[in-house]
Amino acid sequence: WFHDNLTRHAAEALLLSNGQDGSYLLRKSNEREDLYSLxxxxxxxxxxxxxxxxxxxxxxxxxxxxxxxxxxxxxxNQPLIGSExxxxxxxxxxxxxxxEEPSIYESVRVHTAMQTGRTESDLVPNAPSLGxxxxxxxxxxxxxxxxxxxxxxxxxxxxxxxxxxxxxEPIRALDLTECSAVQFDYSQERVNCFCLVFPLRxxxxxxxTGIEADEWIKILRWKLSQIxxxxxxxxxxxxx
Numbered sequence: 001w002f003h004d005n006l007t008r009h010a011a012e013a014l015l016l017s018n019g020q021d022g023s024y025l026l027r028k029s030n031e032r033e034d035l036y037s038l039x040x041x042x043x044x045x046x047x048x049x050x051x052x053x054x055x056x057x058x059x060x061x062x063x064x065x066x067x068x069x070x071x072x073x074x075x076x077n078q079p080l081i082g083s084e085x086x087x088x089x090x091x092x093x094x095x096x097x098x099x100e101e102p103s104i105y106e107s108v109r110v111h112t113a114m115q116t117g118r119t120e121s122d123l124v125p126n127a128p129s130l131g132x133x134x135x136x137x138x139x140x141x142x143x144x145x146x147x148x149x150x151x152x153x154x155x156x157x158x159x160x161x162x163x164x165x166x167x168x169e170p171i172r173a174l175d176l177t178e179c180s181a182v183q184f185d186y187s188q189e190r191v192n193c194f195c196l197v198f199p200l201r202x203x204x205x206x207x208x209t210g211i212e213a214d215e216w217i218k219i220l221r222w223k224l225s226q227i228x229x230x231x232x233x234x235x236x237x238x239x240x
Contacts, residue, residue: 001094003027008037008048015041015095017132022092026051026068042089133219135212136165138190140204147190147206154219157227159196174198177227182220184213196220 003011006027015023019041029035029050036051038060052059057066065071075091134153139161141148150161150171157177160170174196181197185204192213193206207213 001025001096003095003097008039011037011039011048012046015039015046016044019095020093022090023095024091024093025095040089040091047089133216135216136208137161137216138206140188142201152205154223157223159220174203176220176223179220179224182217182224184217 001024003025004027006014006025008030011025011027015025021041021043024038024040027037027039029037031050034053036053038049038051040047040049049060051071057064058068058071059065060071063071063074065074072091072094132153132155134151136149137152138147139150140146150163151165151167152159152161153170157175159174159176161172161174162170178198179196180199183195183197185193185195188204188206190206192208192210193204194213194217195205196203205216207216
């Protein structure tokens with residue numbers, strides 16, 4: 001659960017989107033070579049605490065520990081970490097480095113309650129998660145095979161498209177748990193196209209650039225891999 005050079009904002013996004021109350025990870029601090037940051041999720045926000053490495057021990061607040069294991073055991077069993085808002089946080093779930101994470105760190109603009117002036121309950125709905133993407137794509141019509149520009153948003157397992165960015169109601173919401181494949185498509189006369197295969201329909205979409213199309217494909221494929229992984233785990237639990 002040591003994430004090396006993970007930034008503060010990326011750590012917050014990971015823990016808010018994929019973690020749970022008590023999830024934590026360790027990363028290098030940007031401030032000094034001998035400083036590390038312990039990022040911990042408490043309910044709907046993430047707190048960061050400095051851990052100083054002296055060479056022979058780890059200093060955390062007024063406490064000193066001979067090893068990282070000793071530090072974690074201490075805060076997992078006895079004292080809770082208190083934040084300035086009065087929230088009590090305990091170290092429960094290490095967030096492993098091996099978790100498959102998307103390579104695209106877009107829209108990672110997570111701010112703590114102290115920075116934004118919002119309460120902790122406001123943070124989750126206002127903080128885009130790491131698996132979030134939005135932008136304009138050109139979509140082929142179902143019956144009349146014309147192409148129209150639509151605003152797409154990807155959140156959790158839903159890909160929605162709207163008439164434009166200002167529209168509040170989506171034209172359609174696609175459930176990615178029903179999608180079997182996402183791939184580049186070369187059957188159309190347009191460039192930078194890709195398709196999403198569903199049981200009753202294949203959706204053809206085009207981006208402005210090849211890089212943009214590649215980004216959409218990467219994050220959509222990552223979503224599908226996560227969905228399959230969750231399904232396999234559920235089936236394994238049921239069978240056991």
